[in-house]
Amino acid sequence: xxxxxxxxxxxxxxxxxxxxxxxxxxxxxxxxxxxxxxxxxxxxxxxxxxxxxxxxxxxxxxxxxxxxxxxxxxxxxxxxxxxxxxxxxxxxxxxxxxxxxxxxxxxxxxxxxxxxxxxxxxxxxxxxxxxxxxxxxxxxxxxxxxxxxxxxxxxxxxxxxxxxxxxxxxxxxxxxxxxxxxxxxxxxxxxxxxxxxxxxxxxxxxxxxxxxxxxxxxxxxxxxxxxxxxxxxxxxxxxxxxxxxxxxxxxxxxxxxxxxxxxxxxxxxxxxxxxxxxxxxxxxxxxxxxxxxxxxxxxxxxxxxxxxxxxxxxxxxxxxxxxxxxxxxxxxxxxxxxxxxxxxxxxxxxxxxxxxxxxxxxxxxxx
Amino acid sequence: xxxxxxxxxxxxxxxxxxxxxxxxxxxxxxxxxxxxxxxxxxxxxxxxxxxxxxxxxxxxxxxxxxxxxxxxxxxxxxxxxxxxxxxxxxxxxxxxxxxxxxxxxxxxxxxxxxxxxxxxxxxxxxxxxxxxxxxxxxxxxxxxxxxxxxxxxxxxxxxxxxxxxxxxxxxxxxxxxxxxxxxxxxxxxxxxxxxxxxxxxxxxxxxxxxxxxxxxxxxxxxxxxxxxxxxxxxxxxxxxxxxxxxxxxxxxxxxxxxxxxxxxxxxxxxxxxxxxxxxxxxxxxxxxxxxxxxxxxxxxxxxxxxxxxxxxxxxxxxxxxxxxxxxxxxxxxxxxx
Numbered sequence: 001x002x003x004x005x006x007x008x009x010x011x012x013x014x015x016x017x018x019x020x021x022x023x024x025x026x027x028x029x030x031x032x033x034x035x036x037x038x039x040x041x042x043x044x045x046x047x048x049x050x051x052x053x054x055x056x057x058x059x060x061x062x063x064x065x066x067x068x069x070x071x072x073x074x075x076x077x078x079x080x081x082x083x084x085x086x087x088x089x090x091x092x093x094x095x096x097x098x099x100x101x102x103x104x105x106x107x108x109x110x111x112x113x114x115x116x117x118x119x120x121x122x123x124x125x126x127x128x129x130x131x132x133x134x135x136x137x138x139x140x141x142x143x144x145x146x147x148x149x150x151x152x153x154x155x156x157x158x159x160x161x162x163x164x165x166x167x168x169x170x171x172x173x174x175x176x177x178x179x180x181x182x183x184x185x186x187x188x189x190x191x192x193x194x195x196x197x198x199x200x201x202x203x204x205x206x207x208x209x210x211x212x213x214x215x216x217x218x219x220x221x222x223x224x225x226x227x228x229x230x231x232x233x234x235x236x237x238x239x240x241x242x243x244x245x246x247x248x249x250x251x252x253x254x255x256x257x258x259x260x261x262x263x264x265x266x267x268x269x270x271x272x273x274x275x276x277x278x279x280x281x282x283x284x285x286x287x288x289x290x291x292x293x294x295x296x297x298x299x300x301x302x303x304x305x306x307x308x309x310x311x312x313x314x315x316x317x318x319x320x321x322x323x324x325x326x327x328x329x330x331x332x333x334x335x336x337x338x339x340x341x342x343x344x345x346x347x348x349x350x351x352x353x354x355x356x357x358x359x360x361x362x363x364x365x366x367x
Numbered sequence: 368x369x370x371x372x373x374x375x376x377x378x379x380x381x382x383x384x385x386x387x388x389x390x391x392x393x394x395x396x397x398x399x400x401x402x403x404x405x406x407x408x409x410x411x412x413x414x415x416x417x418x419x420x421x422x423x424x425x426x427x428x429x430x431x432x433x434x435x436x437x438x439x440x441x442x443x444x445x446x447x448x449x450x451x452x453x454x455x456x457x458x459x460x461x462x463x464x465x466x467x468x469x470x471x472x473x474x475x476x477x478x479x480x481x482x483x484x485x486x487x488x489x490x491x492x493x494x495x496x497x498x499x500x501x502x503x504x505x506x507x508x509x510x511x512x513x514x515x516x517x518x519x520x521x522x523x524x525x526x527x528x529x530x531x532x533x534x535x536x537x538x539x540x541x542x543x544x545x546x547x548x549x550x551x552x553x554x555x556x557x558x559x560x561x562x563x564x565x566x567x568x569x570x571x572x573x574x575x576x577x578x579x580x581x582x583x584x585x586x587x588x589x590x591x592x593x594x595x596x597x598x599x600x601x602x603x604x605x606x607x608x609x610x611x612x613x614x615x616x617x618x619x620x621x622x623x624x625x626x627x628x629x630x631x632x633x634x635x636x637x638x639x640x641x642x643x644x645x646x647x648x649x650x651x652x653x654x655x656x657x658x659x660x661x662x663x664x665x666x667x668x669x670x671x672x673x674x675x676x677x678x679x680x681x682x683x684x685x686x687x688x689x690x691x692x693x694x695x696x697x698x699x700x701x702x703x704x
Contacts, residue, residue: 198656302567306633
């Protein structure tokens with residue numbers, strides 16, 4: 001197993017800069033997720049780590065060995081694709097053992113290894129089955145098995161669960177994470193699904209337009225996003241954005257959103273002058289108070305069983321609040337809103353960047 | 368608008384009974400969602416109700432009239448499919464106007480203009496009326512597809528997974544729009560989905576289907592809180608309800624005949640050891656941002672419960688949990704009241 005270092009890696013396809021200079025380190029044994037919308041450069045980055053693409057510039061180290069220009073076959077990484085690329089004419093056992101047969105392992109050893117892998121993935125009972133009739137979940141387990149059996153330095157996975165439906169995807173996330181906990185292999189995992197990323201990752205790297213927006217622990221990214229892009233991409237429903245114009249300066253702890261409405265915020269550390277800003281607050285940190293000056297009318301409610309989402313139309317746009325299901329809300333009623341102070345993030349509207357406040361500073365969260 | 372009565376519908380494909388004597392009513396102005404996994408029979412039922420397929424037994428009533436011999440075109444209903452089938456060479460305006468220009472309706476261009484304008488405003492695509500249908504985002508295309516159903520003022524709307532080809536963000540946006548539009552128009556909608564979140568958030572009432580049978584009909588809250596059986600219980604709620612064999616629990620706390628006890632992930636509290644609580648070990652803490660899932664083992668049985676995202680629980684830790692409003696199921700999986 002090994003650490004992976006990406007040092008100022010760029011990749012262009014003609015005029016198109018797919019990856020615009022990425023630098024980051026994936027620690028040994030880490031479950032590392034690259035997250036972003038399609039076209040953000042996450043798959044290109046993964047393919048460069050695998051050796052399926054050669055960087056335009058920069059270097060890639062795999063366990064201290066410079067592999068930047070090594071072909072994929074000499075890198076000792078295993079790739080798992082979205083479409084389970086299995087050999088349709090072979091049974092499960094032959095599919096799993098195929099990589100070892102190619103490398104000329106003895107039959108005896110192959111058998112032992114296949115048994116062990118099947119046990120880990122709990123697919124012992126289907127070893128002799130043809131892959132054609134398998135469920136999507138079992139097919140994906142088999143393709144994982146083919147990756148695991150090689151015992152590579154790192155696993156590289158490109159949306160391996162993308163073809164599954166939501167509920168089953170979550171079940172497979174848990175399986176993958178359990179598998180990782182057992183094997184402790186460095187894993188680089190690409191997805192556009194924030195739930196998968198939050199659920200499994202030790203660290204998440206969020207990409208957008210070929211650049212890194214932010215990386216760190218999932219809960220930190222969720223709580224302290226550095227940009228509106230990250231704030232919006234993580235969470236379902238995502239963060240509320242309330243637009244306003246104001247003057248913001250160092251030391252501010254109260255934000256004047258308009259003539260009537262002021263809210264308490266974590267202390268701002270720099271002068272930002274006057275301009276257009278956005279207040280960001282997550283739905284679970286919005287509560288209700290009749291005395292609040294920030295008011296709106298209930299536009300809709302959504303029942304989720306465990307909780308409900310109340311959507312309120314305010315002067316600053318729609319605001320979603322997560323509420324207990326025991327509370328009764330009527331569409332059209334007026335409602336006062338309160339935001340939990342610690343969870344408020346202010347963004348520059350134009351750049352989308354978060355303004356520096358005391359909490360970010362204390363936790364050393366910066367770009 | 369009108370009501371819809373589905374009466375004793377049975378359908379065979381060869382020897383397979385795809386629908387087993389299905390009965391239900393959709394009230395005038397109601398948003399009714401059929402929920403079930405692939406192969407449950409929900410789309411077959413929708414196609415029969417709309418007239419695209421025939422049933423082997425039973426009848427469909429729209430606005431009190433039997434539809435047995437009425438072809439779909441004469442039923443005055445519309446259909447929205449999963450894949451937005453727009454005319455790529457036409458503008459948004461012409462796509463929306465298309466149903467009104469059909470030989471059967473032949474509305475005047477003035478009427479069409481009025482209708483298209485109001486529907487496009489309702490769906491917030493009025494600024495794109497002159498765009499080619501292909502120059503739209505996925506969400507906008509699906510709005511046009513829905514809009515094309517709305518311009519017609521039919522008695523009933525039939526919708527087959529209209530949001531499932533969209534990404535998660537768009538889906539949740541359009542969900543709210545669709546619900547708002549339905550309420551504003553007082554439309555009667557029969558809607559099919561496999562997505563329990565869609566069912567819970569959109570429906571006035573849900574019908575849960577499995578293997579051709581309609582298992583339970585009720586408001587989302589009724590079904591979530593009082594599921595008739597284990598299947599229905601596990602169909603609503605994410606993560607799904609925990610089902611724990613009663614042998615692992617204090618048997619006396621549950622009614623005679625209980626086999627499994629269902630505990631919703633949010634219906635647990637973590638407290639000190641007591642006669643009412645159970646010791647459990649945390650196997651993994653899954654952070655999802657707004658909340659965390661604790662994966663537990665209780666007597667070797669796996670459970671998932673919800674917890675605050677900023678709680679400090681760690682893997683391997685021992686805790687004691689207590690169940691709040693558990694549901695008992697008998698050996699056939701039926702709820703015991």
